[in-house]
Amino acid sequence: MIFATPWGLLALLAVPAIVAIHLFRRRFPVRAVAGLFLWQLTRLTPEGGAKVARLPITPSLILECLAALALALILAGARLSSSGISPHLVVLLDDSASMAAVNGRGESARDRAVRRVTTELDRRGPSTRVTIVASGERPAVLAGPAVFAADARSALDRWQPEAPHHSLALGLRLARELAGRTGTLMVISDLPAGAPEEGALWVSVGEPLANVGIAAAERSLSPTEGRGSVALTLGNYSDAASHRRLTVSAGGKNVLSRELDVPPGVSSLSLPLPPGLPAVRVALSADALARDNEVVLAEPRPRIVGVQNRLRDGRGRQALVKALGAVSGVSEADSAQLVFVEAGELDRPAAPGVWHVGFGRPPAPWLAAGEPRDFAGPFVLEKRHPLLLGVTLGGVVWPGATPLAAAAVRPLASAGDQVLIGIQGRATPATRLDPAIVFNVDLARTNLIRAPDWPILISNIVEMRRQNLPGPERWNYRTGEWVRVRLGRDPKGPLHFRCGPVERALPAGRDLEFVAPAPGGLLQILEGNEVRFELGVNFLDDTESNLRQQVTSETGQLTEAAGLRAESGPASDPLFWVLLAIGGLSIVINWCLLAPARHSA
């Protein structure tokens, strides 16, 4: 007999306890009598204390001891046979998309990987415990830890590799942790082992194949010219030119078809598109890897920043007009999102969503005591701020800098303790922060407007504002990239996105941020049931498209590990049921059959 939890044998102490109770405990079952006075003069307690009497071997004592013994053995995990040592196989599957590449016989590396693992499971027998890990940037356990082979087989059937290129290092680390000292590690990939993995069998199930794939894709729109286009970068990963058919469709309708001879290596292709089309699907005819033959591209919608120049006439205003003219995506508008004003107006109330940029003497509440001063450097810049990206202020003379009160603005550029460029967030009724940027400078006397930093500063201001306009940061993404979308207001309903088979809820907020899901395709962001944005999510991984490095080999060997002590449940051992029956029957008989008899006695 084997005890899974020997400490449970401590419960056997209940047996002597029961005996002691029966030995020393005086039970007083009630008995009705007619003449109690005849008993009353009898001595109640023997002189000299309790009298040691022979233990009455009653059915109750026997049943109680039997029940205690059976329950103690159940607690101690008594079983007739050993729990057994099961071999533990940990399989790391390369989840990269290249594993799905099929050869001329229609067989993929994924199929060979599944067959190889299945063969190993068959060889090890049904008692084998299996853990299957899929590699990736975030490795995942597909089956396990330590499940039965049958469960592992169903997990293998469901497995479809589709991840972009990644290192197997993270997956290996997870697999080794799961294997510990009791498991055997097997790595399945289509690439050869870079270096021998100690204590692991590296099985390469790849096959070098020729493949043509879309390595990059971009859809653009020129509103001024009224036309759109798709720029494709095609990769032919073979030694010979390959003939392919390219089709472009939108909304289920074929927009364009073209026969291509793709030369070996990387080539580019530009396709004209009429503007206003919904998301288009660009597809190449089938080859070894289907994953890289298709992209979905959403039409980008340019985010125009409305600006208003309210500076006084003079050098400064003219310089601002020139600088804004050099920035794309800007339009003059009365209801502008970006307004350039004299700095003295910055303390006036502003409409929500309007950024103000002021030049000159700041408003009086912001000022400190002191006279304006001129500076020729050195200047201290907050280089990390997007406003000052690429700005050096080299050779710039900064005249008319008025002393500012402490904490009036957050300094972005300073000369000594004098703030030259600052930013202030102003709370609006909508409780969002619309910053005001102050240039504490006399534009009439400075050479900043003639320096190379001037158009850069203006461009940075415009781009900062553009980034804060509602809408997605970009319209087309690779799988695994962060998608950032600014809603611009509180959502009116629950937010979620839908991308092919993937559908997830999004946290409610003005700014949405999530990873572009695999396998990609058209991604729709919905607010309630209304589609707010349509984005393209595509594979676009030239490393995975290149199938010429794939090999078939086996490196290393499966080490014989200690094995996993597989604890099956107590119900698997017949002794458990026997003990349970004995214990249960003893309790039932003692309480249900003997107890009434005692009471009646």
Added chain:
Amino acid sequence: VPAPLIDWRVVRAAAAFRLAIPRTPLGGLVGERLGSGSGSSLEFQDYRPYAPGDDLRHVDWAAYARSELLAIRLFREEVAPRIDLVLDISRSMVVTEQKLRAYGELSGVLACACASTVADSRIITTGSVEPQPLRVPEDVERFLLCDAPLSALEETHLPLRRRSLRVVISDFLFPHDADLLVSRLARDSAWLALVQLTLREEAEPAAEGSRRLVDVEGRGHLDLVLDDAVIQAYRARFSRLRMGLSTAARRAGASFAHVVAGTPIREVARGLAAAGVLDPA
């Protein structure tokens, strides 16, 4: 439907007895038994001198002719005896079903014996209630509810009639002085019979281990280990109680019988006859 308390068919089959009435003259109403005084029966008893006012029909004229003395012939009085059947209806008489049934059968047998004796029979269960007539033996069954907290024998006054035949049925399992109790019952009686009914385990209990003994008449409880020593002590006390009753009965000229519940009723009747309580009819 609960079984009847007394199986009268069995009781009547066993009740071929009557009370063992003494030969001494009895008191009572005019009846068929010879009374203790002079009466109007045909049996000559004695002479006495004539006194003015005597019924001249009773003058013995023959004796006057012989002796010239007026003498009155006295005849024995014929009486119907009075029977007081005292039943203990305390809860101790029904401490078990067996004792209740034995009590019923015993009462039935004695009621039959009373009925076979032409007498004025009454049943006394307590001093506070008027005695009830016993016309037919079945009348006794109405009194066997046995829910009184005390035995009638513990009461200071019982409505016993003078010169009556008295039959007392009880277990006598209450604290008492046997001499006092029996002399009180026998006072002014023509005849007294004491019948003690107990269970076998009341007379001869066995060692049962620990028990909480609860008095059915609410006299408290007692936690006891019924071992051999305790049982021996109890048996001695019970024996002294029974012997005390027996001795006191002898002193008072009464009959005493001890009946153990569970004994077949025929044997009970024979035992009562052997003890002088009953006579074969």
